[in-house]
Amino acid sequence: MNQTFSYKQLFNFTYQVFLKMGCNEEHAILATRVLLSADMRGVDSHGVARLSGYVRLWEAKRINARPNIKIVHETPSTATVDGDAGLGLVVAPFAMQVAIEKAEKAGTGWVAVKNSNHFGIAGYHAMMALEHNMIGIAMTNASAIVAPTFSVERMLGTNPIAVAIPAHDEPPFVADFATTTASNGKLEILQRKNEDAPDGWVQNLNGESTTNANALKEGGALLPLGGDKEHGSHKGYALGSIVDIFSAVLGGASYGPWTPPFPAYVPVPENMPGAGLGHFFGAMRVDAFRPLEEFEEHMDNWIKRFRSAKPAPGYDKVLIPGDVEREMETIRSKDGIPLFDSVVKELNGVGEKMGVGLLSNEADKI
């Protein structure tokens, strides 16, 4: 069963927790905003449900609540940022802001980040570019749970890519996806329901595709987008690798199987070749390529044309990347954010531990 909370209730609770971790007010607000943007957009796996995970990383001294985030290398259109082991929720917007400022002067800005932690949903950071009439790009590496094509070893994270593109009358194009067939969050939902996974999502210890939703827990691995070679998994593997290299090898973070895992109970790998995990951000001024009005007019036209593509039988319409999340945001702005009882229980535990009270008490206030 679910309990439903307003944005304000969840914001207040989460913000208090970040303050108790030692974040300054600005960082606590920012981290809360990034985390809750996932809940609002329906990406529940990356929202407040993860708050307890961040707290455990902080308890394990793997997150520095008072980071000195800084640029350590730069050119007119690039920078490398050292996140000082801060919350990725705070480091990422800092780095994206640097990319935007670079783009204002040089046309585009590209920022590699090392020494960071999990940055929430990629889409939030990419979308920061939109209000500047820029295209935004965000990616990150992550805990290694994905096997390359023809391998049984976990070498890559679900390594998401987000791209946000502004339009004029139409809403923006916002793609935000893991480079695996399915995210770990989707697999966990099936585990909870005791249901089978579709073929092509996960493989077992022997590298065989399996419908056992628990295969990952039992030593298997998630599969790259495509599932198997015949269906293009080498492309998903290449995409995940590009995200790993751009996010970590380029800026000096740890990469591949050495990427520090999100669960605090999993020890960090020995002999990490870089600092923390890494991200990569891009901002491109639209008018660095053609006049803004022209671009917006054609982007509107692109979106309208794709929306009016002939739907397959049984479907009403063709969607544009970002439509589903935008619709969810409208609904949750009105109706609030439903949380599983198990998540509320865990958050109550966090609230008690951190001395900010129970989240449940907030529910009564609706």
Next chain:
Amino acid sequence: MNQTFSYKQLFNFTYQVFLKMGCNEEHAILATRVLLSADMRGVDSHGVARLSGYVRLWEAKRINARPNIKIVHETPSTATVDGDAGLGLVVAPFAMQVAIEKAEKAGTGWVAVKNSNHFGIAGYHAMMALEHNMIGIAMTNASAIVAPTFSVERMLGTNPIAVAIPAHDEPPFVADFATTTASNGKLEILQRKNEDAPDGWVQNLNGESTTNANALKEGGALLPLGGDKEHGSHKGYALGSIVDIFSAVLGGASYGPWTPPFPAYVPVPENMPGAGLGHFFGAMRVDAFRPLEEFEEHMDNWIKRFRSAKPAPGYDKVLIPGDVEREMETIRSKDGIPLFDSVVKELNGVGEKMGVGLLSNEADKI
């Protein structure tokens, strides 16, 4: 059956054809080099087998053999190039060179191209960055034969992405892939052999996935990487869309279902919203992010670690993007390039029409 030709034989023949089209010597050499790099790398669908298609586009006056390729818009890190309806095989290296020169000064360079034609294999252009110690990126839109998720209409091309990343002792990482489950070239091979296609490659007129390899010819469509929604086709659709927008909406080329088709017998769409088809290129100086030696050391380490990942039972080793094509290049440098009889016959027709003699005559010279 096959006939085998040396690189030099195919080069000479192809070069003569481009000269007869009216290309100047520099352009004829460059176009030949790009085209043959596909044959050498084993990407037969994008090599000399396509020469007759380029000639037909030239006959239809859709390719300008003497283009005035120029920059029409720029900032320190960006440019938009007008290809003047030239061969994409010539326009693309020009634009990639601009990206490299921008990167030398600004750290990165990003070039959108309009008014171009089919540019051969994306990997060639991305790999131009390698000798400059840069990461290279190349993408292009293409004839609309791909249906978005939940649609039966052909809206996108196979829209490939190539990313080339330099290492030091190890060979470079070179990913080059269509954003569909399978390329049209692979489907054509099955048609020729009268074999079924795997599920998830193609759908029929009603939007149902089918194993009929002729479904595309019969009004169906190729499927985005992932195949269906359950297997992540909305991610492949998003990727193909990003390539379309970066390659065409950004620089002023035609996009989506209005992208001019490669087969000259297919009329160009009415009311095209842009000029020709479009490409997008990027070059990032590695040392714009961290010292080159550091990057190369870690890139070598990345490649070695992934190569040594535990293979699945039945497999010898885990591959790095680019391995297969590199191995093929070594083999073909030694043994020559095999062409299907049907391709040789078509090339002979081109040779006769253009007055450069028969390709078959070259075979005798081995």
